[in-house]
Amino acid sequence: MRRAYFKNNWIAALVVAPQLLIIFVFFYWPSSQALYWAFTLEQPWGGGNEWVWFENFAYLLSDDRYWQSVRVSTVYALATTALAMGMALILALFADRQLRGYKSFRIGLIWPYAVAAPAIGLAFRFIFNPSAGVASYLNYAFPDFWDPIMNGSHAMTMVIIAGAWKQVSYSFIFFLAGLQSIPRSLTEAAAMDGARPMRRMMDIQLPLLTPTFFFLLVINITDSFTDSFGIVDTMTSGGPARATNLMVYKIYEDGFRGLDYSGAAAQSIILMILVISLTFIQFRYVERRVHYT
Amino acid sequence: MADISIRDVRKSYGKDEVIHGVNLDIQTGEFVVILGPSGCGKSTLLRMIAGLEDITSGEITIAEKVVNHLEPRERGCAMVFQNYALYPHMTVADNIGYALKVAGMPTAERIEKVKQVASSVGLTEFLDRRPGVLSGGQRQRVAMARAIIREPEVFLFDEPLSNLDAKLRVQMRHEIRRIHNRVKATSVFVTHDQHEGMTLADRMVIMNKGTIDQVGTPEEVYNAPATTYVAGFIGSPAMNFLPGRVLASHAAVVLEEGSSLPIPSQAAQTMDGKLVQIGARPEALSLCRPGSGTLTATFEFYEELGSEGLHHLKIEDVQFSVLSENKMRLDEGTQIGVTIPQEALHIFDADTGRRIEISDPIHAIETA
Known part of the structure; x- marks a missing residue:
């Protein structure tokens, strides 16, 4: 890649300044504030705070409810990622075969990416509403089959499906691009070698897709840990009985509903460390093995 | 099988x-x-x-x-x-x-x-x-x-x-x-x-x-x-082409610049007046004193190929090349004669580009 060098450094500084300002205002400043709050105890209605070292963290780590939130978050992250990537991969494999009308499918499949999470949440809330939505037909046929309002695992299933649906299109774009960057002659060579389409997929396309796969794994897991608020808030508000109280949602609940600013700050620091270390582990140890030279 | x-x-x-x-x-x-x-x-x-x-x-x-x-x-x-x-x-x-x-x-x-x-x-x-x-x-x-x-x-x-x-x-x-x-x-x-x-x-x-x-x-x-x-594609350097017309009265193909290349009179009779493309491979030609060869050309430049030399010439506005062991150096613009043996001639229909057979070419090469 060609790089551009500027002799006048002030021009470069001027050009990057707005971006740096935005990053500072919306990332470094809040993060440092959160870090500060995490080590203090803030009074609910303001009016001074007290430095308490690791007390907030100690309290959290001994709190069963916090671990319960970590547990459901992990379930949510793994399930959403698996579902979203699985669906995206299947759709991308079909789109890549260039069957009739694949261009309109491709556009249609990319669209959901542009839909905001709360809108998705609302739409799925209608679909899965046990007494009025599409799911109500299921309940009519099999009474008590579906009740996300009372049943925690039903609620979790619902949130997972909505979350996965939101992430499918992003993974789809990358999978499709990855598939299309595999030289056609490789699959042709495999066809000449006697491999049927399914075999070619297993032996040629999927192995060559592993770099894309691991990139998407990082992005999807991170996303499902941090970006699930809109869906949970509109669909379940963390219920029933905290069954869908994901870590992000708990931060919001404890902080803005429970007015426990310090506890919420400590939780967001833990979440941040979790996401950073996940990303680090995946890029450092996993991705390294999947490059072909 | x-x-x-x-x-x-x-x-x-x-x-x-x-x-x-x-x-x-x-x-x-x-x-x-x-x-x-x-x-x-x-x-x-x-x-x-x-x-x-x-x-x-x-x-x-x-x-x-x-x-x-x-x-x-x-x-x-x-x-x-x-x-x-x-x-x-x-x-x-x-x-x-x-x-x-x-x-x-x-x-x-x-x-x-x-x-x-x-x-x-x-x-x-x-x-x-x-x-x-x-x-x-x-x-x-x-x-x-x-x-x-x-x-x-x-x-x-x-x-x-x-x-x-x-x-x-x-x-x-x-x-x-x-x-x-x-x-x-x-x-x-x-x-x-x-x-x-x-x-x-x-x-x-x-x-x-x-x-x-x-x-x-x-x-x-x-x-x-x-x-x-095919003639232009196969062979390196590429075959030379010159436009001409068959005249039964001359028993020859007469080129635009006036020189004539004799062909068997029987063949000339059957296609009297036909517009043709004459093809001749550079390696089948040789250089001679101006006026003594089949036609006269203007020297443009020379390429040394080691075992042989390639002379680039111009006849009217048509590029022409001669590949031979003759490595003489000439000045640009010099007039030079080119000898085209009859058996080296390929004749193509100017409209269709198809070959017109005038004699068995393999046989012609063997007798040459």
Whole structure:
């Protein structure tokens, strides 16, 4: 890649300044504030705070409810990622075969990416509403089959499906691009070698897709840990009985509903460390093995 | 037995027809080279034989069996691709053995076979490497080995040497011919390089804009090109062309600048007044004193080729070259005579570009 060098450094500084300002205002400043709050105890209605070292963290780590939130978050992250990537991969494999009308499918499949999470949440809330939505037909046929309002695992299933649906299109774009960057002659060579389409997929396309796969794994897991608020808030508000109280949602609940600013700050620091270390582990140890030279 | 027969095969992409009704018969064990410039449809034709492209109309049979709707794996062909198409995530051994693995051969037997084939192309020490660390020539060998190991009835080559440097290309060319002599599979080799075509082929197929212009042995194609296109494409440096008109009264072809090239009077009678293109290969001509040769030309520049010299001349506005052992240096603009022996003349119809036979060219060369 060609790089551009500027002799006048002030021009470069001027050009990057707005971006740096935005990053500072919306990332470094809040993060440092959160870090500060995490080590203090803030009074609910303001009016001074007290430095308490690791007390907030100690309290959290001994709190069963916090671990319960970590547990459901992990379930949510793994399930959403698996579902979203699985669906995206299947759709991308079909789109890549260039069957009739694949261009309109491709556009249609990319669209959901542009839909905001709360809108998705609302739409799925209608679909899965046990007494009025599409799911109500299921309940009519099999009474008590579906009740996300009372049943925690039903609620979790619902949130997972909505979350996965939101992430499918992003993974789809990358999978499709990855598939299309595999030289056609490789699959042709495999066809000449006697491999049927399914075999070619297993032996040629999927192995060559592993770099894309691991990139998407990082992005999807991170996303499902941090970006699930809109869906949970509109669909379940963390219920029933905290069954869908994901870590992000708990931060919001404890902080803005429970007015426990310090506890919420400590939780967001833990979440941040979790996401950073996940990303680090995946890029450092996993991705390294999947490059072909 | 794996002769290939191509009957009126056409290929269209949407409304664009790129192959316009091709007929070709390839005998079992024959090495056929399809030669043509890029975009002439030669690769498309090969890919239709392989089964990688649909046939729009017509029929292709391999070993008496119509293969139009058969999958590539059912046709018994092996193919070497231009960019080798090696599987980057597999070792050399796995690349070579992939077809056998797909076919379900037991592992021990497969490994044995891979070793045997690898040693026959000199790859033994590279078996556990990935293609990414191999040189161009080594990758080429892997691609060959991958094709050989299947013991196919038909070998297809899609410009396999075009990514190699000049020296390696010649080496691999010899290697391919050696392998063919050993394996004796029917081979179809696509290239745009006439040297590859001439040296490898039992028979050559010259393609031009989606049609076949000529099919013949390298000698036939060189000595009696069927069209001006083939004549200009085969032979290096390229054949010279001069426009002229047949005049029965002169028993000659009279060129625009006035000089006349005698042809048998019988031939001249039958095409009296016809506009023709005269073709003459640079290597069949010689230089002489101005006025004493067949025609007179203006010297432009000289190219030293080592064993011979190439004089670039101009006749009226037409480029003309003479390849001979004569290495005399001239000043630009000097008038020089050119001798064109009658047996070196090729005559083409100016309208259709087709060859007009005036005498048996092979015979003419022998008597020359």
